[in-house]
Amino acid sequence: MEILASIIGAVTRREGRKFLDLNPDFDERVVDAPGDTDDGQTLLYVHIPFCRTLCPFCCFNRYLFKEDETRQYFRHLKKELDMYIGRGFRFSDIYFGGGTPTILMDELTDFIAYLRRNFDVRRISLETTAREINPPNIKLLKAAGVNRLSIGVQSFDDATLKTMGRTFCSGEELKEKLRLAQGEFETLNIDFVFNFPGQSIEKFAEDVAIFKNMGIDQATFYPLMASPHKKNALERKFNTVDTAREKKFYDIILRELFEDGYKASTAWCFSRGEKMIDEYIVDFDDYIGIGAGSVSIFRGNFLINTFSLAKYGQLIDSDRLPVVGWRRLSDREYRRYYLLTKLTGMEIDPQKFQRRFHADIHDKLRLELTFLRLFGLVRGKDNFEVTRKGVHKDNFEVTRRGMYPVSVMMREFFAALNGLREDYIEKQI
Ligand SMILES: C[S@@+](CC[C@H](N)C(=O)[O-])C[C@H]1O[C@@H](n2cnc3c(N)ncnc32)[C@H](O)[C@@H]1O
Ligand code: SF4
DSSP states (O other): HHHHHHHHHHHHHHEEEEEHHBSOOOOGGGGGGGGGGGTTTTTEEEEEEEEEEEOOOOOSOEEEEHHHHHHHHHHHHHHHHHHHTTTTTOOSEEEEESSOOSSSSHHHHHHHHHHHHHHOOEEEEEEEEGOOHHHHHHHHHHHTTTOOOEEEOOOHHHHHHHHTTTOSOOOHHHHHHHHTTSSSSSEEEEEEEEETTTHHHHHHHHHHHHHHHOOOOOOEEEEOOOOOOOOSGGGGSSSSSGGGGGHHHHHHHHHHHTTTEEEEEESSEESSOOOOOHHHHHHHHHEEETTTTOOOTTTTEEEOOOOOOHHHHHHHHHTTOOOOEEEEEOOHHHHHHHHHHHHHEEEEOOHHHHHHHSSSSSHHTTHHHHHHHHHSSEEEEETTOOOOSSSSSSEEEEEEEHHHHHHHHHHHHHHHHHHHHHHHHHHHH
């Protein structure tokens, strides 16, 4: 299985690199108001790239927090949002990612109020770090109507936290922070990273056990993804990742959580209980990202915003969308990207594919589906049915055997994206 996963991973990495071969000249008509985007099908992602300290392993666009710069940034964000509103976009699902979206609570709540004045907001997801969790912030987030709160924990083990450069909360303090947030939101998710250099399998198993014992609704487990271009001494140990041990960590997640009644809502996200709010790239085929370094997928186009704060401000001030890289995906690339996101979400619905691509999935992804079924990575669901014409009418689901290869596919896709991110950050594109 590990060899198969490596092969699938290598193919995904190669495809991912092609996918990310971007054109700097963006044709703004790509996001011209189609008028029918107010159907709740396009999510708005808002990136807040500021953190109080910078974790050496982190592969996202983030900068050290400075208050003036952050306030200015929020002003630019509103202007960028206005440009999309002017184009006819209406959003009802919003995701705040970072960085640390809660870094200036007055700006955040003001921005959310602005969203509510403009849209009929249905759901807000927001990520933050545990150090930001305190009773006043929880109260403000609830009052602002945040439905899903995701808190970066990474590990409860003090030694692992030290290697991660996350010494702002000890393992015990992290638990206290989580207890404050428990039961306060529709969904509470916590993030872990596994396969850290020096992290033992036993310590990781303890992290999973603590998560279970605390009775938290949902956890997302990210395999450590490499940051190949980082140059700083502390960061350099994350230039490459030793993937040889990764499956052992992943097996622990599956064993511990499946036995205890958790369901995989993605290959990385496990929840217990009723309806949970999960990954937006799985649930939303289209999303528009605003903010420095955010990414959009819109109607078969991949867009990336500038990573530079200065350039972001300049472009917005000159009334231009801050997109610096764009690719219109070929039909094949788009279908494969679609397949990857649905595999990550554990299920492929041929009818949804039909609605999106106006084509039969069995014709368009014949090779891929045959391969996945042949190796037992996906199977038809219970109500699976083969019609007389040999068409599978019902959904495919990822099997337990298929979960690790799917996780590797996702890791490789994100690794390709990280390579691009770092390149853009380094060159301040
Ligand atoms: C962008 S962060 C935002 C959360 C928050 N800033 C925090 O760190 O607690 C979202 C999650 O990405 C994950 N992450 C960051 N860098 C990663 C990397 N190099 N490999 C795998 N996961 C990573 C971490 O689990 C983190 O909680
Ligand atoms: S992991 Fe979170 S807190 Fe750390 S630098 Fe990245 S975004 Fe900031």
